[in-house]
Structure formats: C-alpha cells, structure tokens
Amino acid sequence: MKTKLIDRLRPLMLGAALLTGVAHAAPQPLDSVVAIVDNDVVMKSQLDQRVREVEQTIAKRGGGMPPKGALDQQVLERLIVENLQLQIGERSGIRITDEELNQAIGTIAQRNGMSLEQFQAALRRDGLSFDDAREQVKREMIISRVRQRRVAERIQVSEQEVKNFLASDQGKMQLSEEFHLSNILIPTPEGANSAAIQAAAQQAGQVYQQLKQGADFAQMAIARSASENALEGGDMGWRKAGQLPPEFAKMLSGLSNGEIAQPIRIPNGFLILKMEEKRGGSENVLRDEVHVRHILIKPSEIRSDAATEQLAEKLYERIKNGEDFATLAKSFSEDPGSALNGGDLNWVDPNSLVPEFREEMARAQQGEVTRPFRTQYGWHVLEVMGRRATDSTDQAREQQALSVLRNRKYDEELQTWLRQIRDEAYVEIKLPGADQAAQ
Template sequence: MKTKLIDRLRPLMLGAVMLSGAVHAAVQPLDSVVAIVDNDVVMKSQLDQRVREVEQTIAKRGGGTPPPGALDQQVLERLIVENLQLQIGERSGIRITDEELNQAIATIAQRNGMSLDQFRAALARDGLSFEDAREQVKREMIISRVRQRRVAERIQVSEQEVKNFLASDLGKMQMSEEYRLANILIPTPDGANSQAIQAAAGRVGDIYQQLKQGKDFGQMAIEHSASENALEGGEMGWRKAAQLPPEFAKLLSSMAVGDISQPLRIPSGFLIIKLEEKRGGSESVLRDEVHVRHILIKPSEIRSEAATEQLAEKLYDRIQNGEDFATLAKSFSEDPGSALNGGDLNWVDPNSLVPEFREQMANAQQGQVTKPFRTQYGWHVLEVLGRRATDSTEQAREQQALTVLRNRKYDEELQTWLRQIRDEAYVEIKLPGADQAAQ
C-alpha cells in the first residue's frame, strides 16, 4: 500500500501530529477560541485541522470514521500540552536557526530518499505546503529541546545501577527478544474510591470485548485511551522487557504476535497491551582490533613540512635497512602517548582513528612497515603487529543496559513533568460540551 509522505515524516520527529500552519497567518471566518492556555490560545481552526489529520490516520489504518465530535476533547488536550511546551521554549529563549532548520529538512528529505525539490513536490501531492512543513519541524525541534533541558538532562544512571540491572532477572532478559507494543490506558483518579474504580473497570472491559470482536486497536486507542501516545493509535514503539513494568515481562513471553492482553490493573488505571511484533535475541558482539605501532614526526616553526617529510622518509629507510622500529620510535617519535613504548599503540579499534591512519592500517599486511603518510597530526610510519576480533558483548550489554535505564527514567519523568505543567497552568476550555477547567 502506498504511504503518504506525511505519514513517513511523523516518526522522524517526536510523534506529535501536526498543528495547523495557518493559525497565525490569518483569522478565518467564524474562527473562535476553544481554549485559553496561560498566555496563549488554541483556536477552533487549529483543533479542526488536527482532528482532520487524526481522522485521516484512522482511515489509512482501515478503521471506521469516529462519530462527529468524538475526538475533539482528546485532540484538544494534546494541543494544550503542546502549547504549554512551546511557551516554555519561548520563555527559555530556545531558538531554531534557519541553518538548523534547513539541515533538519534536508535530513528528512534524505531519509525519504529524495532531493529537496522532490521533497517539496511530494509534500504538495500530500496537500501540505513546504512552509507548513518547515513550521511543523521547527515546533517539534523546540519541544524536543524543551524536553531535553527539563527532563533528559536531569536523568542520571550510576555504574552500580547498571550492574544491579544486569544481575537482575529483567537485566538477564535484556539480550532476549524485543517487542513492538501498542496500549490503551483507561485512567483512575488519584485516591479513586471503589465506585470510580469499578466504573473504569467496566469501561475497559467493554473496550476489551470490542477488541476481541475485531475492533481496530489503533482506532479504539485514539477514541478512548488516555496515554500520551493515544493519537498515534497507542503505538509505543519497540521495547525491551526490561523497559516495561516487571509484571509485563512474564505476560509478553507467553503472548504471540497480534495477541491482545486482558485488562491489567496498574497504579494509574487499567491497561490493555497489543503485541505487534517480536525481534532480536542474544548475539555475540565482535569488534575488530589491530595491534599497531607508529612513529610520528610533526612540522613546527623550526622544521618545515618538506623537512618533516624528509625525516620520516629517512626513518622509513633505516627501518627497511634493519634498524629496530621501537628504538627509533623512542628516539624520534613526537607522539607523547606512545613514544616511550616504542611507538606501540596497543590494540586499537580502527573506528577510533582518523581516516588516513585507518586506511593505511587496513591496507598494510601484518609485519609490514608503511611508507610515510600525512594526517592532520603530522607524518607517520606505522607497522601492523597483529589483528583480532574481540568479544565486546559485555561492553555492548552494559551500554544497552544504560540506554534502557535512561529510557525508562525518561519515560517516567516525562509523564510526570507533562502532568505537572498541565496541572500548574491556567487552562480555560471553551469547547462546547467540554468540561470547563481553570487553574
């Protein structure tokens, strides 16, 4: 099935659906304010544009069109939270330069396998102007930087946390299968009484029965879920078991792709999970390493480039005539990190070296001394002493564990922070039929 470009554009950003690019350009006839959000407003035209986009997303998934007005409150809440983050970005002085924006647009076009002109044409076919796309990307970049400053930068993971995680049952599962999930969250208020909990349980039970009868999961998430990813059909993306609450790990291990879990009771309400895909497993991670030594000669104020090259050539000739490489390195090499060791760099990862050095090293046979060559550091003569493939599985596992723990903390902290800024903001909803709220 052919996918519109705008559907391929969204995952490259934060996952938020587009705001209307024409909101500030001109006041449309019969437009009105549907929410006052601190020092800004959400307009009816903006809400209508977003609702249309969500409805198009539902249609592309093959789901039925929700009843008129069914999405308004859900979409409006998303717009309010986005608006608050953009205001924080404005107050914090976050600015996206034209150069940064142009680079982001070029990257998106490249990832879609297009030139900039092809990208413009594809946007036009999808009914979106290039200017609107630039504004969309700019907003997403601002929100991303706001979240980086307010949430991501505060997250710290210690070495001990990594070790404890890898020693835990969930940590041991880290190298096992990875899951692509979707969810539907039916919330319960803090301190909810038994009546409220029973009402939520009844609602989630009804949703579960509809899903079992064939209702589209994505559509049901858009219409009913209270999670941040609701408007994306509940899509959570790929998750390791360790990134999920512990009780979910056992459940997922027994589910097949396409299965839908029974409603699960969690502190914030009730959750239904769909297992979309599985992938991965435990594999050894091998890294190529080279044992190499070199002599570095640097040009200076008292030694010209030509004289430096000439000295390197003389040292190369002396090695070829039988003189000891290590002895010459100790006497002449100007690399302070290796000269005293006879020029020995020990075992190195080729990817950590500058391209010219890496290329010469790759082309040299073991035991071969290269002719002098130039890098940004000066003139080199090198010898490859050995090659090996090192098992770096443990280092890879530690890095994966660090990423998982940071992602878990980020997800938790982000939800808490989003609720906090929403609760602390002055919000007055003027959408007909919606509950009025002011703070």
C-alpha cells in the same frame, strides 16, 4: 508498495504528525478560541487542521472513525499539552534558528532519498504546505529541547543499578526479546480515591471486552486513551523487554502476535497492551561497533549558534593543518564525559547515538576527520578510529543496560511531567459539547 511521503516521514517526529499543512481552497469562517491555555490559546483552525490529519491517518490505515466528539476532545487535549510545552520553551529562551531548521528539513529530505527541491515537490503532490511543514518541524524541535532540559537531563542511572539489571532475569531477557506494542491508558486522577479507581477499572474492563469482541485497537486508542501516543493509535513502537517493568515483560513474553493483555494497574491508571509483533531470540548476536572521538562545541547565552559553528570550523581547520586532535579536544570540547580523554568515546554501538552523529560516523572513512555538523547537543567534529564486529562484551552489555534503564526512566518521568504541567496549568476549554475544565 509506494506510500505517501507523509507516511514515510511520520516516524521521525515525537508524536504529532510531521506535516500539518493542508491547502485551503475555500474561504474559511471566522476563527474562534477552543481553549485558553495559561497565557495562550488554541484556535479552532488549529484543532480542525489537526483533526483532519488524524482522520487522514485513520483512513490510510483502513480503520473506522471514532465518534467526532471523542476525536475532537482527544486532539484538543494533545494540542493543549503541546501548547504548554511551547510556552515553557518560550519562557526558557529556547530558539530554533533558520540554520538549524534548514538543516533539520534537509536531514528529513536526505533520509527519504530526496533533494530539497524533490522534497518540496513531493509535499505539493500530497497537497501539503512546505511552510506549514517547516513550522511543525520547528514546534517539534522546541518541544524536544524542552523535554531534554526538563526531563532527560534530570535522569541519573547509578553503576549499581546497571549491575543489578544485568544480573536480573529481566536484564538477560532484554538481550533476546523485543516487542512491538500498542497501548490504551485509562487514567486515574492524581490522589484518586477508591471510587475513582473503581470507576477507571470498570471503564478499562469495558474497553478490554470491546477489543476482545473485535473492536479496532487503534480506533479505540484514539477515542479513549489518555496516553501520549493515543493519536497514533496507541503505537509504542519497538521496546526491549528490559525497558519495561519486570511484571510487564514476563506477561508479554507469553502473548502471541496480535493478542491483547487484560488491563494492568499502573500508578496513573489502567493500561491495556496489545502485542503487535515479537522479534529477537538469539543470545549471541554480532554487533557493529565504532571507535570514535569527537570535539563538541555548544551554543550558549554569550555565544550564538553561528559563532559556535565558526569555532568548530576553525578547530576542524587546525586539525587538518596538523594540530593534535586529542590536545584540541582537551582544551575546547564541552563534552565532560570525553574531553579529558582527548574526545575519545571508545568503542560505541552506533544505535546508542543520536541520528545525526550516527549518520556522519557511518559516512566517514577510518582516520577521516569530518567537517563540523550539528546535533541537538551542539556542533561536533569527529574522527573514526576503527570499526569492528563483536559479540556482546561486558562493556557493551553495560552500555546497553545503561541506555535501556535511561529510556525506561525517561518514559516514566515524561508521562509524570506531562501530567504535572497539565494539572498545574490554567486551562479553560471552550469547545462546544466538551466538559469545561479550569485548573
């Protein structure tokens, strides 16, 4: 079945819709402020535009619309948290160059099997603005880098944690089961007293009963959930059992497709989970692995992105002219985990790598050195040294466990950090009919 472009692109983004532009055919009334957020504001035009996107998404799924007031407040809360992250990016000096943005847009078009011209034409057919699409991609890239600096780079997983995980029932389970989940989070305030906890528990129970009586889960998530993915209908995507707390995984294993679990108490509220699908179950699955080495050159305060690309290009030319890859990697690579080994990453699972690296590696022939390409970490030159299909070796299991544990910690830390920056910010909501809030 043919789907609209926006539906095919949506999984590429962090949470909000990728394409935000809608053609403005009629004159618009004067804009107004709907929220003051620290040193910035959220405008009513921004809110109305995002609400239209969410309504279009709901309509395409065939679900009923939540109450207008609930939808407006949910979308406004998302915009406030996005705004706070963009302000952090501004203060941190995070910039997205035109070259980086063009590359990101080109990658999105390529993943959809289109040239840039075809991509622009497809946007027009869907009534979407290319300029607004670029701006939203830019916003998402800034937010991604903010989260990388403030959350992902702080996460550490010890060797002992990996060993404990692999020895646990949970570690064994993650190799055989994977769940497609949706969630609804009914929050409790930080430091909530027993009365507030009881009120949240009652609210979660009411939502659960409505769901059991046939209420649409995605609609309820949009209207009632405080989770980061609420505006996506609570869709969490596919999660390995090992990415979830042990009590969750054990409970989810007993659920059938489409079944909804009773509310679960978690540190920041009550969680309602729905099992969309399950997959997996084979203990001995062959996996493709690639032996690869690379040189990473990072932009910095004293070296622009363009200068970084030029240095990577010079290293590429030196390798092509016969200089030793490993020697250059030891001298120039800024990947501390591989530089001393001549850039050697050993045998890796392609799925553990960022998409741009994985795609370049897939296109390269064995023994081929790629031209410089960019990822979120900087500019890379890589060489594929071998390919193999292998059973889950001990080393591969450890790498998979490390990835799972990092993802789990990241999910937990991200939610905590988002709540923290929201609680610490000054926010004054001016949306008519909304509760006034000022922190």
